[in-house]
Amino acid sequence: MGSITLMHYLVLGALLFCCGLLTMVVKRNAVGILIGVELVLNAANVNLVAFGRYRGAGIDGQAAALFVIVLAAAEAAVAIAIFMNFYRHLTTVDVDRGDLLRG
Amino acid sequence: MTGSNRLSIVAAVLVWLARAGPVWARGPRGPGPADWIGIELEAVMFYLLGGLAAVCAVGCVLSSRVVRMALFLFGALGAVAGLYLLLHANFLAAIQLIVYAGGTLVVIIFGIMLSSASAAARYRARPAEKAAGAAVGLLLLAGLVTAVGRIDWSEGIAAAPSAPTVDGLGRALLTTYLVPFELSSVLLLAVMIGAAWLAGSGRK
Numbered sequence A: 001m002g003s004i005t006l007m008h009y010l011v012l013g014a015l016l017f018c019c020g021l022l023t024m025v026v027k028r029n030a031v032g033i034l035i036g037v038e039l040v041l042n043a044a045n046v047n048l049v050a051f052g053r054y055r056g057a058g059i060d061g062q063a064a065a066l067f068v069i070v071l072a073a074a075e076a077a078v079a080i081a082i083f084m085n086f087y088r089h090l091t092t093v094d095v096d097r098g099d100l101l102r103g
Numbered sequence B: 001m002t003g004s005n006r007l008s009i010v011a012a013v014l015v016w017l018a019r020a021g022p023v024w025a026r027g028p029r030g031p032g033p034a035d036w037i038g039i040e041l042e043a044v045m046f047y048l049l050g051g052l053a054a055v056c057a058v059g060c061v062l063s064s065r066v067v068r069m070a071l072f073l074f075g076a077l078g079a080v081a082g083l084y085l086l087l088h089a090n091f092l093a094a095i096q097l098i099v100y101a102g103g104t105l106v107v108i109i110f111g112i113m114l115s116s117a118s119a120a121a122r123y124r125a126r127p128a129e130k131a132a133g134a135a136v137g138l139l140l141l142a143g144l145v146t147a148v149g150r151i152d153w154s155e156g157i158a159a160a161p162s163a164p165t166v167d168g169l170g171r172a173l174l175t176t177y178l179v180p181f182e183l184s185s186v187l188l189l190a191v192m193i194g195a196a197w198l199a200g201s202g203r204k
Helices: A006-026 A030-054 A060-090 B003-020 B033-062 B066-086 B090-114 B127-149 B166-174 B178-201
Strands: none
Touching: A006 A030, A006 B033, A006 B066, A006 B127, A030 A060, A030 B033, A030 B066, A030 B090, A060 B090, A060 B166, A060 B178, B033 B066, B066 B090, B090 B166, B166 B178
């Protein structure tokens, strides 16, 4: 099978990124969109850690990935709080219904 | 046995694995039969975990029920944690499972449970949206893969760090990355207050 190079991880990261982006675009459930965002962040993390390992950047890639994980957790908490408010007003989390600010 | 119990057992096993380090990284260095086996094992593990992550990500896109999407996300997160172990990022693998799978995913599942009172609410995208999304996604994937494939990535493979990386990571967080570290603590405080206020503000 040969040894695993940086390219393998980058291709996997690209696949995860595209799946996350597609999830964000196609889904209408707000929580589903949040799941897509998490997939995209994971793809970025795979790339960061893989570059840190294969390009000899020391601990920098892992530190950046750690901050991404922290930001993802914070973002999920705020997003769920916003969805709760959304749901309370419209009794749905269908993002297409969130057009109250339409001019 | 409750779910959180099971999760904590899984986390404990993974922390132990992270401490012990990858089995194939302990063998003697230099070309030899042990090294060859290590390379093959690494490839097998990569294809297993990467395949699991890819399947789960595709499942996230294709499934229409949001609970299944959360389950697929859990699989993808676990597989990525395994990939971190392969990349010698032991501490990050443990953090991935504890913070992501144990924290963020639970928050997402809470969100699903609290927002699906309208029974069996299904949010279907229109076929035109699906087609456009699939076209854009596949085009982007093809572009990214060809861009990655054009470059020769084979040279400059870093030597494996012998010790677990917790030490270096902690040192970096308190020296090089002190400002972002403190900023993220302020951010977490702001998020905590903001999320509590946002979630409670609509209550009469």
